[in-house]
Amino acid sequence: xxxxxxxxxxLVQPGGSLRLACAASGVTFSNYGMNWYxxxxxxxxxxxxxISSGGRTNYAESVKGRFTISRDNAANTLYLQxxxxxxxxxxxxxxNARLLQYSYWGQGxxxxxxx
Numbered sequence: 307x308x309x310x311x312x313x314x315x316x317l318v319q320p321g322g323s324l325r326l327a328c329a330a331s332g333v334t335f336s337n338y339g340m341n342w343y344x345x346x347x348x349x350x351x352x353x354x355x356x357i358s359s360g361g362r363t364n365y366a367e368s369v370k371g372r373f374t375i376s377r378d379n380a381a382n383t384l385y386l387q388x389x390x391x392x393x394x395x396x397x398x399x400x401x402n403a404r405l406l407q408y409s410y411w412g413q414g415x416x417x418x419x420x421x
Contacts, residue, residue: 307331307332308330308331308332308333308403308410309330309331309332309410310328310329310330310401310402310403310410310411310412311328311329311331311412311413312326312327312328312399312400312401312412312413312414312415313326313327313328313329313415314326314327314415315399315415315416315417316416316417316418317418317420318391318417318418318419319419319420319421320391320392320393320419320420320421321390321391322391322419323387323388323389323390323391324388324391324417325385325386325387325388326342326385326386326388326399326401326415326417327383327384327385328340328342328383328384328385328401328412329382329383330382330383330384330401330403331382333403333410335377335379335382335403336359336379337359337405338359338403338404338405339356339357339358339359339403339404339405340356340357340375340377340384340401340402340403340404341353341354341355341356341357341401341402341403341404342354342355342356342375342384342386342399342400342401342402343399343400343402344395344397344398344399344400344417345397345398345400345414346394346396346397346398349397351400352366353366354366354369354373354386354399355369355373355374355375355386356375357375357376357377357384359405361377363375368394369388369395372388372389372390372391373386373387373388373389374386374387374389375387384401386399388417391417391419392419393419393420394419395417395419396417396418396419396420397416397417398414398415398416398417399414399415399416399417400412400413400414
């Protein structure tokens with residue numbers, strides 16, 4: 307059974323940091339491209355960052371220089387280090403695993419940036 311479980315969300319003040327984690331099971335993690343998406347209230351889900359099976363990364367313009375995506379294939383875990391957070395980063399953050407026609411999603415973790 308394929309499963310992705312996010313953790314690390316919470317409430318943080320503007321300028322603060324959070325580190326999200328996504329633990330994968332039931333998939334050969336190292337073969338999958340992994341992504342972080344987010345969805346703010348009233349908005350569509352958007353791609354935040356991605357990392358290929360080979361380690362190439364890409365970022366949305368809005369988070370470049372502030373967020374860092376990484377993966378630990380030995381631990382079957384995906385990370386998103388979020389620094390210099392701003393209120394506009396408030397959203398539910400979702401982990402996604404993708405390989406060919408296969409795509410799996412986590413349940414999401416809430417990130418709220420507010421003073």
